[in-house]
Amino acid sequence: MDTDRGGGKFTGRRAAPLHGWAVTPREALAIQRGLAPKIVVAPPVGSLRTVAGLDVSVGRFEKTCRAGAVLLEIDTLRVLARVRVTRPVPFPYVPGLLSFREIPVLLDALAGLPSVPDVLVVDGQGYAHPRRFGLACHLGLWCGIPSIGVAKSILCGVHGPLGPARGSVAPLVHGGETVGVALRTRAGVKPVYVSVGHRFDLDSAVSLVLRLAVLRRGSGQARFRLVEPVRQAHALVSTRGT
DNA sequence: GCGACAG
């Protein structure tokens, strides 16, 4: 029943928004429980040509935050557009409720892109969440766009050791369920944690992440641990000024 | 009750 297009042109075109954003932590928890069943875990439909990397940064004592959305062509990893917005911080940081802090401002950045991305990549968890509704799930569902989460550390779950080579994986398990994977994007360095957001399956997410982790010219070694869209978004919001 | 805890 989700008409797709979720919250609208990213924010409000839907006749009835899924929910408001001015909520208390308690209400946020209830919203997550109610929306988690709506997440679709399946291979992405159609071809994936463009990807948007998203990130948010908040100053130590500032009351505002910056959100960035960078659109790239998946094949070439060339940047097609960059959008950065500054907004009041809408919600405190509470482990497990990150989406209520970042999505309101990310939506404004996404709305500034010249076209709708085929897939969204966020800096954080998706399904690998206590209630299976991390930032990537929430954003993907709201926008009606396929999404995945690529986190730098674990929120919940455990995993066994993984090989030292790029591409090595180990399932991330929580509550007896595989909620994501620890993936080595670069030989010898700490893995990233990949999980499904919305309208994506774990295998497709892993292969996409490997495609987005820039390789060094020549040998098939990775240049960076993090995927390019998220690196670009991070660079965009981590500098201050105009 | 205690410790953990995306960004």
Next chain:
DNA sequence: ATCTTGTCGC
């Protein structure tokens, strides 16, 4: 997330 310089290594 943010506070922060130099330094070791490919």
